[in-house]
Amino acid sequence: MAVITTESLTKRFGDFTALSGLDLEVDEGEVFGYLGPNGSGKTTTIRLLLGLLRPTSGRATVLGGDAHRDTVAIHRRLAYVPGEARLWPSLTGEETLHLLARVHGQVDTAYRDELVDRFELDPGKRVRAYSTGNRQKLALVAALMTRADLLVLDEPTAGLDPLMEQVFRACVREAQERGQSVFLSSHVLAEVEALCGRVAILRAGHLVEVGSLDSMRLRHALSVEASFDGSPVPDLRAVPGVSGVGVEDGVVRCRVDGPVGPLLTALASAGATRVISREPSLEELFLTYYGQSTSPRDGESSDARATGAHARGGR
Amino acid sequence: MTTRVLTRFAVSRSWRGALAVAASNVLVTVTAVLGYTAAYPDPADRVTLAESIGSNPGLVALFGEPVALETQAGFTEWRVSLVLALVAAVWALFAATRLMRGEEESGRADVVLAGPVTRTSAAAATVRGLALSLALLVVVTVVGFVAGTAADLGAARAAGLGLAVCSLAAVMAGVGALTSQLADTRRRALAIGAAVLGAFYVVRVVADSRPSLNGLRWATPLGWLELSRPLTEPDPWPVLLGYVLAVVLAVVALGLVSRRDVGAGLLVSQDSARARVAVLRGPAGLAVRLARGSALGWALGLGSFGLLIGLVARTAAEAMADAADQDALSGFGITETGTTAYVGVSFVLVTLALAVAAAGQVSAARDEEESGRLDTLLAAPVSRWSWLGGRVVVATGVLAAAAAAAVGGAWLAGRVSDLGVSAVDLATAGVNALPAALFVLGLGMLLLGVVPRLAGPLTYSVVAGSFLLEIVGSAVELPEWLLSLSVLHHVQPAPAVDPDWTAAAVLVGLGVALALAGGAALRVRDLQTG
Numbered sequence: 001m002a003v004i005t006t007e008s009l010t011k012r013f014g015d016f017t018a019l020s021g022l023d024l025e026v027d028e029g030e031v032f033g034y035l036g037p038n039g040s041g042k043t044t045t046i047r048l049l050l051g052l053l054r055p056t057s058g059r060a061t062v063l064g065g066d067a068h069r070d071t072v073a074i075h076r077r078l079a080y081v082p083g084e085a086r087l088w089p090s091l092t093g094e095e096t097l098h099l100l101a102r103v104h105g106q107v108d109t110a111y112r113d114e115l116v117d118r119f120e121l122d123p124g125k126r127v128r129a130y131s132t133g134n135r136q137k138l139a140l141v142a143a144l145m146t147r148a149d150l151l152v153l154d155e156p157t158a159g160l161d162p163l164m165e166q167v168f169r170a171c172v173r174e175a176q177e178r179g180q181s182v183f184l185s186s187h188v189l190a191e192v193e194a195l196c197g198r199v200a201i202l203r204a205g206h207l208v209e210v211g212s213l214d215s216m217r218l219r220h221a222l223s224v225e226a227s228f229d230g231s232p233v234p235d236l237r238a239v240p241g242v243s244g245v246g247v248e249d250g251v252v253r254c255r256v257d258g259p260v261g262p263l264l265t266a267l268a269s270a271g272a273t274r275v276i277s278r279e280p281s282l283e284e285l286f287l288t289y290y291g292q293s294t295s296p297r298d299g300e301s302s303d304a305r306a307t308g309a310h311a312r313g314g315r
Numbered sequence: 316m317t318t319r320v321l322t323r324f325a326v327s328r329s330w331r332g333a334l335a336v337a338a339s340n341v342l343v344t345v346t347a348v349l350g351y352t353a354a355y356p357d358p359a360d361r362v363t364l365a366e367s368i369g370s371n372p373g374l375v376a377l378f379g380e381p382v383a384l385e386t387q388a389g390f391t392e393w394r395v396s397l398v399l400a401l402v403a404a405v406w407a408l409f410a411a412t413r414l415m416r417g418e419e420e421s422g423r424a425d426v427v428l429a430g431p432v433t434r435t436s437a438a439a440a441t442v443r444g445l446a447l448s449l450a451l452l453v454v455v456t457v458v459g460f461v462a463g464t465a466a467d468l469g470a471a472r473a474a475g476l477g478l479a480v481c482s483l484a485a486v487m488a489g490v491g492a493l494t495s496q497l498a499d500t501r502r503r504a505l506a507i508g509a510a511v512l513g514a515f516y517v518v519r520v521v522a523d524s525r526p527s528l529n530g531l532r533w534a535t536p537l538g539w540l541e542l543s544r545p546l547t548e549p550d551p552w553p554v555l556l557g558y559v560l561a562v563v564l565a566v567v568a569l570g571l572v573s574r575r576d577v578g579a580g581l582l583v584s585q586d587s588a589r590a591r592v593a594v595l596r597g598p599a600g601l602a603v604r605l606a607r608g609s610a611l612g613w614a615l616g617l618g619s620f621g622l623l624i625g626l627v628a629r630t631a632a633e634a635m636a637d638a639a640d641q642d643a644l645s646g647f648g649i650t651e652t653g654t655t656a657y658v659g660v661s662f663v664l665v666t667l668a669l670a671v672a673a674a675g676q677v678s679a680a681r682d683e684e685e686s687g688r689l690d691t692l693l694a695a696p697v698s699r700w701s702w703l704g705g706r707v708v709v710a711t712g713v714l715a716a717a718a719a720a721a722v723g724g725a726w727l728a729g730r731v732s733d734l735g736v737s738a739v740d741l742a743t744a745g746v747n748a749l750p751a752a753l754f755v756l757g758l759g760m761l762l763l764g765v766v767p768r769l770a771g772p773l774t775y776s777v778v779a780g781s782f783l784l785e786i787v788g789s790a791v792e793l794p795e796w797l798l799s800l801s802v803l804h805h806v807q808p809a810p811a812v813d814p815d816w817t818a819a820a821v822l823v824g825l826g827v828a829l830a831l832a833g834g835a836a837l838r839v840r841d842l843q844t845g
Contacts, residue, residue: 050690052690054839075693080691082691085691087688092590102600103695123590124588
């Protein structure tokens with residue numbers, strides 16, 4: 001069952017299209033990663049899902065209700081953490097948690113106290129006296145303590161130190177074990193790799209890729225590095241499926257899409273002494289979609305491919 | 316180079332207000348000059364008017380002591396200088412606290428301060444921008460006064476009036492710069508500044524209350540304004556004193572900048588506090604908690620005002636026994652005499668203050684949205700209707716509390732002195748002062764729904780415009796349709812005149828309808844932060 005479904009969800013601000021025809025499905029119980037460069041439409045998507053923005057066209061269904069019409073019913077079962085906590089400076093941490101618990105209507109007080117401990121929060125302080133990181137922790141505790149069915153997190157760990165980042169990851173895993181679903185927009189790729197089963201990648205308001213990280217790696221170019229001790233380095237640019245060729249000190253680096261046969265044949269006939277291949281890291285995938293080359297030596301932009309890629313179905 | 320950009324930024328955010336205030340200065344003064352000749356063509360009338368006002372401690376308390384009221388110059392001076400100076404002062408306080416504290420509070424200043432500027436030089440650049448806008452205010456006011464009234468008043472004296480009227484604005488800009496160093500939020504800096512201005516006013520009232528206390532006029536900038544007598548017995552020194560004080564305040568403020576942390580104020584606010592969660596049950600409870608400060612401020616201010624007018628009402632009323640006072644009060648449509656009439660006039664000012672408070676509540680609601688804190692609430696199971704409803708109910712409560720405080724103050728004064736106005740009549744005056752403010756509140760909510768970014772400024776403008784129409788309308792004949800655009804025009808000065816309950820009901824009804832329309836508009840629009 002899907003907890004979030006969007007159909008051709010589009011948002012324009014004047015002439016600017018912030019989000020264009022987004023089709024997305026997030027399943028119950030999964031931790032779904034939402035990636036994209038700054039200004040690619042991640043926060044717009046989340047504000048649409050929360051009903052804070054009105055879609056220009058298309059629709060979003062969250063927990064079975066229309067995101068813009070059934071906000072109150074949906075929000076009883078949802079909790080949200082923004083990238084920058086927006087709280088009332090004059091309230092103390094404790095007052096903030098009390099207020100947000102009352103407003104939400106659902107709170108696990110034992111878990112709240114545990115979270116306050118784990119995140120090392122001093123709830124007696126006023127929000128204005130908190131550092132940015134501590135404010136963020138307060139917002140995280142406020143969301144997690146509700147045990148909501150769906151957690152919508154918009155770059156929730158901005159400003160957290162590595163220790164707190166670990167606490168956050170543990171909390172998300174616990175939430176998942178309890179059957180909660182998580183929609184996680186993030187810039188921290190390690191965090192996404194550690195937590196998310198499936199990810200979506202957004203670029204300039206368009207969805208360019210959705211899928212599990214594993215399948216995404218499979219579908220993408222392998223990085224290949226071959227050494228030629230002394231023998232002349234072959235020209236691989238004409239080999240089918242090969243791109244991003246670079247040569248340095250008798251070592252050739254390239255990427256290969258699709259069947260590796262032709263490349264292996266070319267390398268073998270040229271007398272390669274060593275061949276290393278590996279799957280792309282999330283960072284490399286990410287950079288591919290962001291329109292940068294994976295290595296400065298390549299000198300070839302993978303822009304064309306990224307824009308040409310189609311959003312592949314969610315499942 | 317960077318600091319020049321900051322100066323330009325400060326000017327760009329304040330010159331429109333300066334120009335608007337200058338334009339209203341000119342409009343009010345020119346109409347007052349022309350209106351006097353038209354209204355009192357007969358010298359005998361002028362003498363009667365002069366005697367009645369000059370011997371009326373109540374009017375003296377409210378507007379200052381007049382000199383030579385039987386002349387056009389004397390009447391104009393008495394009529395416009397205090398009111399215009401106060402309006403300009405309020406603008407200057409708003410502008411200074413917004414530029415000197417608001418920017419820092421929002422965090423925008425951090426970006427600037429990370430650049431190649433020191434905090435003091437950045438603040439000094441902002442002060443220069445503020446000074447340029449003040450200079451614009453002074454120049455346009457003076458040029459306008461000279462162009463519009465030189466024929467009647469003489470160019471030098473008209474210019475002197477302009478300088479005098481703007482001197483309080485300069486002082487309050489300095490006060491705002493200083494309170495922005497003391498307080499850590501714009502609202503608090505504004506509140507402290509408003510309290511200072513209120514104190515100036517009260518000391519001036521005391522100084523004018525009897526000749527033996529006249530020396531106290533030297534104690535406040537409002538007293539200096541009175542002492543300068545720009546149109547009748549010009550004395551440039553008190554005005555100069557005002558501008559000197561403004562510079563001193565600005566220098567002191569700049570000296571304090573480096574003594575505090577960015578984002579913090581010198582007044583230490585408690586970082587820790589015991590949790591008080593009794594009212595924090597939901598959006599409305601939160602609104603109660605957030606409005607507590609402004610409710611207290613307005614109640615304190617209007618309570619003291621009520622007390623003050625209650626104390627001087629008896630002496631004022633005795634002076635009003637002169638039949639000629641009818642003339643002085645006819646501008647307010649008052650035919651009655653006695654303390655009732657005096658309280659009636661005073662409660663017109665309470666009505667105005669409540670309308671300003673209502674605009675402040677609209678602005679506070681918009682602040683919640685702009686800062687993104689509304690996102691936090693609406694991401695929880697809170698509908699936009701219930702949020703707005705809670706704000707409106709709490710704002711109404713703030714206004715009612717402020718009105719009640721004015722009534723209570725006057726009533727308390729009546730217990731000590733012999734006020735001669737029944738508690739019921741006072742309460743009626745208090746209730747009568749509310750509908751205009753409720754209309755403003757409703758209109759503000761509509762603006763919040765339709766043009767959120769402009770809701771605060773536009774609502775304040777509606778109140779300022781209404782006030783302007785009232786002042787101009789009391790000096791010269793204006794067509795009824797124009798006057799009826801002023802929300803204050805539909806409020807009778809109770810208890811001097813029976814309240815017009817029909818008009819009151821219409822105002823409240825319209826306010827409710829506008830607020831509902833605003834809620835409907837808010838429900839379907841995008842939330843707009845930042």
